[in-house]
């Protein structure tokens with residue numbers, strides 16, 4: 001019972017926004033004590049999950065085609081991960097402070113990660129979220145230039161990132177992000193030392209008659225021009241996602257783009273940061289998305305799939321160039337940045353086991369094969385749909401972009417919340433499919449897409465079920481939407 005001293009808002013009856021929009025039984029919605037993403041709605045409650053299915057408290061059994069935001073990599077259950085975590089707990093080293101101590105699990109996982117980079121990266125540090133990893137990347141780049149490298153250049157404090165990008169939610173990481181809608185509320189307090197250029201997004205960026213090579217050259221020139229405008233000695237780093245995730249809906253860089261960006265950065269002494277929080281750790285069929293083109297960054301961040309959702313875990317990897325400046329340069333060698341839960345042993349133990357499973361079960365090959373099946377079937381079923389503008393992606397990371405007008409690529413207005421409505425409709429029977437919605441695709445505010453990013457151990461049958469359910473969902477959704485309202 002609420003106490004008499006409770007504020008009126010605390011005892012107000014909960015609004016059942018999601019419940020009203022769907023066929024969710026009203027009895028499920030009770031007041032939540034969580035400060036949810038929206039306190040005006042109550043999310044659906046998951047009772048348990050099996051390998052690829054989420055079992056809802058209301059009885060729905062939803063095929064997980066997205067693994068949250070591309071987090072789940074080996075399904076929702078794993079005896080091996082469970083056992084390794086219990087073993088770590090039993091050793092009493094679930095938490096050990098990284099400020100004073102080291103553990104074999106954190107060290108083993110760092111070694112494992114580094115050995116997968118063909119010598120391109122040389123040390124790793126673990127954090128808890130993608131945001132934290134990118135915030136660390138931001139600071140390590142600043143410190144590299146300011147005090148650690150030979151002939152320090154403390155003037156290098158500016159960053160270049162791309163429009164419609166997302167690198168995280170803290171003020172530094174959000175400042176790097178070019179996603180208008182996500183920045184909007186905080187614009188007044190952001191540091192504003194990141195400047196944005198165009199993304200590599202052929203569907204909307206490639207001009208009529210322009211070849212991909214010409215497009216890449218145009219983007220390369222844009223980066224170079226931005227550096228000139230800001231003053232080459234003022235720029236610390238350029239950050240981009242090799243395959244853009246949530247902000248654009250699985251848009252891979254065009255061939256030659258990463259190499260072109262690398263070349264410009266090198267010419268001006270600017271560090272190159274790859275944010276692989278969403279696209280990394282096998283999601284594209286390569287353990288590191290940059291390995292497809294063979295263009296390595298100076299700093300790399302990974303997250304989501306690193307521990308496959310069994311623990312919250314991210315990492316920052318640094319190249320020999322960055323590490324050597326800290327190890328042998330004129331500065332202190334001490335990265336002026338740390339977290340209580342840095343190198344958290346329990347999370348590292350889970351992450352290492354997830355990565356061993358991916359390696360031992362040859363799951364990257366499965367990502368490539370099932371990704372091919374997924375993309376081929378999706379395109380066959382949906383390419384001609386009047387509101388499907390583009391289907392793009394890599395590995396098991398596919399985005400479907402919706403448009404109002406297929407010829408002009410005009411997006412639906414943001415307030416129609418097309419992506420969210422499709423997501424929500426998909427959860428309920430007869431579809432029972434979990435897709436990941438995204439907005440702002442066209443201009444940072446308008447534009448809709450959904451992401452499909454199932455686990456790496458998905459089967460052919462499950463891929464076919466995903467395609468069938470997603471196709472029916474999209475067809476049914478727009479059939480209802482396009483029927484003119486009766487006067």
Ligand SMILES: Cc1ncc(COP(=O)(O)O)c(C=O)c1O
Pocket residue numbers: 069128129130131132134166167168169241245246275276277278279303304
């Ligand atoms: C590319 C990218 N970078 C960074 C982040 C932030 O990660 P987190 O939500 O774990 O802080 C995200 C999250 O969606 C992301 O997609």
